[in-house]
Amino acid sequence: MPKYAVVLLNLGGPDSISAVEPFLFNLFKDKDIFKIPFGQKLFARIISKMRAPKVRKKYEEIGGASPINLWTEIQRSMLRKKLSEEFLNIDVYAAMRYWKPAIKDVAIHVSNKDYDKIVLLPLYPHYSSTTTGSSFNQWKRYYKGDFSRLIFVNDYFDDETYILALNKRIDETLLKFPVQVRKKTQFLFSAHGTPLSLVKNGDPYNDQIKKTVSCVMKMRKFSHEHHLCYQSKVGPVKWLRPFADETIKTLAAQDKKNILIIPVSFVSDHIETLHELNIEYRKIAEESGIENFIVMKGLNDSETFVSALNKILVRHL
Numbered sequence: 001m002p003k004y005a006v007v008l009l010n011l012g013g014p015d016s017i018s019a020v021e022p023f024l025f026n027l028f029k030d031k032d033i034f035k036i037p038f039g040q041k042l043f044a045r046i047i048s049k050m051r052a053p054k055v056r057k058k059y060e061e062i063g064g065a066s067p068i069n070l071w072t073e074i075q076r077s078m079l080r081k082k083l084s085e086e087f088l089n090i091d092v093y094a095a096m097r098y099w100k101p102a103i104k105d106v107a108i109h110v111s112n113k114d115y116d117k118i119v120l121l122p123l124y125p126h127y128s129s130t131t132t133g134s135s136f137n138q139w140k141r142y143y144k145g146d147f148s149r150l151i152f153v154n155d156y157f158d159d160e161t162y163i164l165a166l167n168k169r170i171d172e173t174l175l176k177f178p179v180q181v182r183k184k185t186q187f188l189f190s191a192h193g194t195p196l197s198l199v200k201n202g203d204p205y206n207d208q209i210k211k212t213v214s215c216v217m218k219m220r221k222f223s224h225e226h227h228l229c230y231q232s233k234v235g236p237v238k239w240l241r242p243f244a245d246e247t248i249k250t251l252a253a254q255d256k257k258n259i260l261i262i263p264v265s266f267v268s269d270h271i272e273t274l275h276e277l278n279i280e281y282r283k284i285a286e287e288s289g290i291e292n293f294i295v296m297k298g299l300n301d302s303e304t305f306v307s308a309l310n311k312i313l314v315r316h317l
Contacts, residue, residue: 004090005115006083006313007106008076009135010123012096013066013270019099020056024048026098032134055271062274069099071268071300072123078306079313086314091115097135107142119151119316121309123267125162125212127155128194128205151316157208161308163215165299166262170216173260173296181292185258186225186251189213190277191265193230193239206240212264227251228264231281232272244277245284252288259285261295267305269298 014023028034028044036043059065072094080092091113095106110118120139122132136152143150156162174182191209199206213228229247230240242250251259261281263273278295285293299305 001089002087002116003114004087004317005110005113005118006079006090006092007110007118007120007139008072008079008092008094008123009103009120009132009139010072010094010096010268011068011131011270012072012099012102013068014059014099015065015069017056017059017064019065020059021048021052023099024051024055030097030134032137033130058271058275061279062271066270067274068268068270069096071298072096074301075123075268075306075309078301078303079309082306082310083313086310087317095135095139097131097138103135103138104142107139108144111142111144115145115149117151117317118145118149119153119313121153121313122155124265125155125157125159125267126205126208126265127157129198129203130194131205153312153316155204155208156308156312157212158215159308159312161304161311163212163219165302165304165308166212166216166264167219168304169296169299169302170220170260170262173294176294177258177260177292181258183224184256185260185292186227186256187217187262188244188247188251188259189216189226189228189262189264190231190244191228191240191263192232192272193243195235196238196240199240209265216262216264225256231276244281248281248285248290248293249288252285252290257289257291259290259293261293263296263298267299269300273298 014020025044025048028047029040076092076094083090093106095103097103122135124131177185217226227247229242229244231244233239261277282293
């Protein structure tokens with residue numbers, strides 16, 4: 001009987017306030033994101049120490065920890081249950097790039113198991129060298145088994161069931177708006193930004209984000225006005241635009257006072273949806289005169305999203 005493994009790859013997040021600084025250290029020492037010619041660990045130690053107090057405060061304001069670890073475990077458990085209907089002998093793991101369970105540890109563990117096929121499935125629907133690429137690279141550093149057994153799922157940004165999962169969440173969120181404004185509510189898709197240099201170097205992430213937005217709106221027959229913006233810029237280099245805060249202010253100036261924020265590059269709620277979108281940008285919206293500002297919750301425990309992952313895995317296996 002064939003024996004399979006599925007590894008869900010994700011960012012991870014600090015599971016306590018004390019974990020914030022080591023989490024940031026793990027992030028800043030990633031050479032797939034921060035390409036420092038020498039002294040990478042020293043750079044990571046200094047930057048993480050400098051940023052930790054501000055970041056800790058943000059985590060305190062959303063409950064003291066990142067929920068991304070919990071949501072990933074829930075998705076893993078749901079997927080394991082669904083896959084077991086199709087495959088009699090299959091294990092499903094979660095592996096985090098910057099926290100626990102670490103990709104390094106899971107890769108070593110899986111290397112010692114006699115799996116016929118191992119599927120690496122990122123919980124990033126869109127491929128970027130800074131997310132999926134970084135996770136794949138980390139896996140390759142520590143996996144000691146037969147590489148011919150590995151199956152890498154690069155992306156699923158236009159998968160029909162994934163698009164359906166997004167639309168179901170949108171429909172649920174629309175019901176939170178007053179009935180009289182639902183049809184004229186602005187859909188504001190917010191994606192994590194990247195430096196423009198990545199795009200110029202051929203990173204497909206931004207084109208895939210645009211395709212997802214197009215697929216979502218096409219499925220719903222372009223029911224609402226929609227916009228795409230980018231969040232989470234760090235550092236002095238040029239990043240993808242328009243920025244989310246700029247777009248919110250522009251819509252307010254155009255007397256478009258009802259905004260549904262759709263986090264489009266994330267599948268789980270975490271600091272960038274719960275704090276950046278729901279606290280920081282909410283304040284900007286209120287100061288700009290936005291009357292109804294609602295952030296769609298992540299796909300989290302969406303049965304439809306897990307069905308999408310299940311179908312993707314069945315195809316690959």
